[in-house]
Amino acid sequence: MTDFTLFQPRLASRMSGVQASEIRELLRVADAPGVISFGGGIPDPSLFPTADMAATVTEILADPAQGARALQYSVSEGEPELRQWVADRLTAQGVTCAPENVLITSGAQQGLDFLGRILIDRGDEVLTEWPTYLGALQAFGPNGPVYRPLEGHNAMGATTGPGRKAFAYVVPDFANPTGATMTRAARDRLLALAEAEDFIVVEDNPYGALRFEGEVLPSLLALDAGARGHVDASRVVHLGSFSKILSPGLRVGWMVAAKPLIKKLVLMKQASDLNAPRLNQMAALRLAQAGLDTRIARAVERYRGKRDAMLAALETAMPEGLRWNRPEGGMFLWLTLPEGMDAAALLPKAIEAGVAFVPGAAFYPNRDVRNCMRLSYSLPSEADIADGIQRLGRVLRG
Amino acid sequence: MTDFTLFQPRLASRMSGVQASEIRELLRVADAPGVISFGGGIPDPSLFPTADMAATVTEILADPAQGARALQYSVSEGEPELRQWVADRLTAQGVTCAPENVLITSGAQQGLDFLGRILIDRGDEVLTEWPTYLGALQAFGPNGPVYRPLEGHNAMGATTGPGRKAFAYVVPDFANPTGATMTRAARDRLLALAEAEDFIVVEDNPYGALRFEGEVLPSLLALDAGARGHVDASRVVHLGSFSKILSPGLRVGWMVAAKPLIKKLVLMKQASDLNAPRLNQMAALRLAQAGLDTRIARAVERYRGKRDAMLAALETAMPEGLRWNRPEGGMFLWLTLPEGMDAAALLPKAIEAGVAFVPGAAFYPNRDVRNCMRLSYSLPSEADIADGIQRLGRVLRG
Numbered sequence: 001m002t003d004f005t006l007f008q009p010r011l012a013s014r015m016s017g018v019q020a021s022e023i024r025e026l027l028r029v030a031d032a033p034g035v036i037s038f039g040g041g042i043p044d045p046s047l048f049p050t051a052d053m054a055a056t057v058t059e060i061l062a063d064p065a066q067g068a069r070a071l072q073y074s075v076s077e078g079e080p081e082l083r084q085w086v087a088d089r090l091t092a093q094g095v096t097c098a099p100e101n102v103l104i105t106s107g108a109q110q111g112l113d114f115l116g117r118i119l120i121d122r123g124d125e126v127l128t129e130w131p132t133y134l135g136a137l138q139a140f141g142p143n144g145p146v147y148r149p150l151e152g153h154n155a156m157g158a159t160t161g162p163g164r165k166a167f168a169y170v171v172p173d174f175a176n177p178t179g180a181t182m183t184r185a186a187r188d189r190l191l192a193l194a195e196a197e198d199f200i201v202v203e204d205n206p207y208g209a210l211r212f213e214g215e216v217l218p219s220l221l222a223l224d225a226g227a228r229g230h231v232d233a234s235r236v237v238h239l240g241s242f243s244k245i246l247s248p249g250l251r252v253g254w255m256v257a258a259k260p261l262i263k264k265l266v267l268m269k270q271a272s273d274l275n276a277p278r279l280n281q282m283a284a285l286r287l288a289q290a291g292l293d294t295r296i297a298r299a300v301e302r303y304r305g306k307r308d309a310m311l312a313a314l315e316t317a318m319p320e321g322l323r324w325n326r327p328e329g330g331m332f333l334w335l336t337l338p339e340g341m342d343a344a345a346l347l348p349k350a351i352e353a354g355v356a357f358v359p360g361a362a363f364y365p366n367r368d369v370r371n372c373m374r375l376s377y378s379l380p381s382e383a384d385i386a387d388g389i390q391r392l393g394r395v396l397r398g
Numbered sequence: 399m400t401d402f403t404l405f406q407p408r409l410a411s412r413m414s415g416v417q418a419s420e421i422r423e424l425l426r427v428a429d430a431p432g433v434i435s436f437g438g439g440i441p442d443p444s445l446f447p448t449a450d451m452a453a454t455v456t457e458i459l460a461d462p463a464q465g466a467r468a469l470q471y472s473v474s475e476g477e478p479e480l481r482q483w484v485a486d487r488l489t490a491q492g493v494t495c496a497p498e499n500v501l502i503t504s505g506a507q508q509g510l511d512f513l514g515r516i517l518i519d520r521g522d523e524v525l526t527e528w529p530t531y532l533g534a535l536q537a538f539g540p541n542g543p544v545y546r547p548l549e550g551h552n553a554m555g556a557t558t559g560p561g562r563k564a565f566a567y568v569v570p571d572f573a574n575p576t577g578a579t580m581t582r583a584a585r586d587r588l589l590a591l592a593e594a595e596d597f598i599v600v601e602d603n604p605y606g607a608l609r610f611e612g613e614v615l616p617s618l619l620a621l622d623a624g625a626r627g628h629v630d631a632s633r634v635v636h637l638g639s640f641s642k643i644l645s646p647g648l649r650v651g652w653m654v655a656a657k658p659l660i661k662k663l664v665l666m667k668q669a670s671d672l673n674a675p676r677l678n679q680m681a682a683l684r685l686a687q688a689g690l691d692t693r694i695a696r697a698v699e700r701y702r703g704k705r706d707a708m709l710a711a712l713e714t715a716m717p718e719g720l721r722w723n724r725p726e727g728g729m730f731l732w733l734t735l736p737e738g739m740d741a742a743a744l745l746p747k748a749i750e751a752g753v754a755f756v757p758g759a760a761f762y763p764n765r766d767v768r769n770c771m772r773l774s775y776s777l778p779s780e781a782d783i784a785d786g787i788q789r790l791g792r793v794l795r796g
């Protein structure tokens with residue numbers, strides 16, 4: 001039996017909309033040698049702390065007590081010292097919080113999954129940027145939300161509908177997929193709207209440390225907790241991760257929120273996978289304590305160079321009628337084609353020409369905008385970026 | 399604000415039954431020095447491969463290509479070589495399967511979470527042993543199942559009710575919490591019932607390798623896939639893990655099932671946490687390829703000695719009227735008190751006397767049986783086991 005006759009009738013109703021993405025399958029092909037991929041938001045592995053990681057793991061495992069601890073079960077909340085580090089780092093950024101406000105997760109993605117399950121009932125509204133992070137749509141989807149665009153993010157009229165609002169979800173700094181950053185005024189407006197309409201705000205911030213230029217803006221959590229005196233009084237749930245500043249393979253992220261919500265989320269962590277891998281937490285903490293800001297500075301320099309290479313190539317290679325932004329940080333740039341063009345239809349041709357991107361429709365909750373694409377500059381070399389954009393220009397010229 | 403006024407009204411309805419366990423809080427106290435705990439199913443850390451793990455991680459990270467790979471994002475399915483290892487190991491146990499039948503998870507617990515979400519609609523029946531694994535109840539709970547006892551596991555009459563059956567869940571080898579093993583006849587009966595009533599069988603097998611004595615019995619997957627020729631034709635979903643034979647801190651487990659179901663589960667893995675940590679998968683694979691059976695033999699010897707110490711102590715220390723079993727493997731033993739006694743009521747007194755256990759009611763889906771307790775012998779030394787059982791005996795004598 002290779003069909004699905006045994007299991008298909010038994011799938012829970014929440015699975016009805018869940019299916020593999022054709023785009024993902026296509027991009028898998030794009031991993032072939034000779035294709036320059038602007039597809040995934042993949043960190044440059046030459047930035048990874050491989051030698052320091054080996055030394056750190058060896059040091060942990062050489063100590064009998066630490067070694068036994070590293071390979072044992074752990075508490076679902078996460079390692080106390082790592083929770084303390086997260087709390088200290090946020091406090092230094094003006095967010096008064098305690099280790100008890102922190103849950104360690106398997107990357108920020110797991111935080112999105114937990115929030116969807118804990119906060120969304122079928123038919124609840126989720127407010128998002130338009131487009132927004134695909135992984136968030138995948139995480140929230142099985143819970144049956146209705147998506148509404150946040151103010152200023154489309155021309156669909158009313159910001160919110162008649163349903164119960166589960167929360168607003170935003171990536172305020174160097175967003176995936178657009179690379180755009182919410183202005184200070186937009187942050188204030190969102191928090192005022194959340195206060196007026198009494199909804200939770202989920203702030204996903206994996207890229208915030210990767211700022212190339214421009215003014216550092218306070219996080220939504222800093223603004224809201226600042227105004228209220230403490231995270232415990234804030235309606236913002238903040239997600240962070242080591243994935244973009246240390247290593248995504250470790251799968252160590254965190255959520256920061258009022259303690260009562262963290263307590264519920266700890267129960268979900270326990271039921272989901274007991275605890276995050278302990279050795280990973282211990283190693284990430286040690287690497288974070290020793291020179292993280294130096295690592296981040298190096299990453300910022302590297303990714304700024306790559307962004308500049310992409311911007312320069314776009315200037316020379318793109319035909320008339322295309323628009324793109326100049327991200328102030330992060331890993332992505334957003335390209336808008338003339339009205340009526342469909343980026344997804346161009347992808348097979350592009351792959352044939354040796355370049356790949358992610359068509360933009362996947363990032364729209366209703367998949368209703370098609371003349372756009374996400375270009376990630378984080379992984380390819382500057383030379384490949386120049387080459388790849390030239391190839392893309394030729395494809396776009398037809 | 400330290401109450402829950404902001405978030406409580408926003409919790410999804412599926413969270414209504416989810417709350418912290420008082421027992422767990424009590425057992426947290428039992429971690430105090432001076433208390434001998436038979437509480438958690440915690441592996442003996444002196445069995446952990448700390449030195450080999452350090453050497454393996456160093457070796458992986460010293461190779462530039464391997465190191466970059468280890469710290470990078472990975473495919474949601476899991477590392478191909480590890481999936482191959484799982485498939486090969488099962489094939490050697492008589493289960494014909496391919497790497498595409500395997501999904502790598504964050505411990506077997508994540509497999510339970512995924513199965514609950516993918517297969518249970520509110521009101522669906524889940525058939526279980528009675529008592530059963532608490533973590534499974536926690537994983538399935540938010541999806542709203544109705545639990546029914548499997549044949550032979552209570553005297554409640556009818557095995558199944560009128561609802562749609564999501565699946566049967568069993569731990570056939572050295573079950574958590576009882577330490578009991580399903581006979582070959584019971585396995586055959588369960589598979590025949592599943593065939594007759596057309597439901598899925600979830601086989602959770604974290605302890606199977608830890609057999610101290612007695613005949614090795616074929617897994618449910620081996621029986622069903624054997625009868626049908628291939629895993630792809632089987633109605634059994636099999637869960638395994640390195641937690642009890644290598645290290646729980648790595649959080650590396652696996653699910654084995656027909657390919658179409660694995661494909662759906664891969665989508666769930668992707669939405670939940672993208673992928674299992676890659677370094678952990680690579681290191682676990684290398685340790686599994688080099689001497690896993692020697693490690694298992696050492697663990698079997700160690701845990702057999704501890705079980706024997708507990709059985710010997712029970713013989714001398716327990717008052718009349720108590721019953722317990724002789725597990726043939728694993729980490730747990732089940733103690734039944736006289737009718738009318740409540741193990742939970744004894745726990746505070748026991749902790750005061752310097753010994754802890756898990757009251758049995760927590761393992762019953764309806765929490766309706768109270769005169770029983772789970773004793774885990776895996777973590778304490780043989781001397782502490784003897785001491786702890788003496789203390790427990792004094793508490794039980796009043």
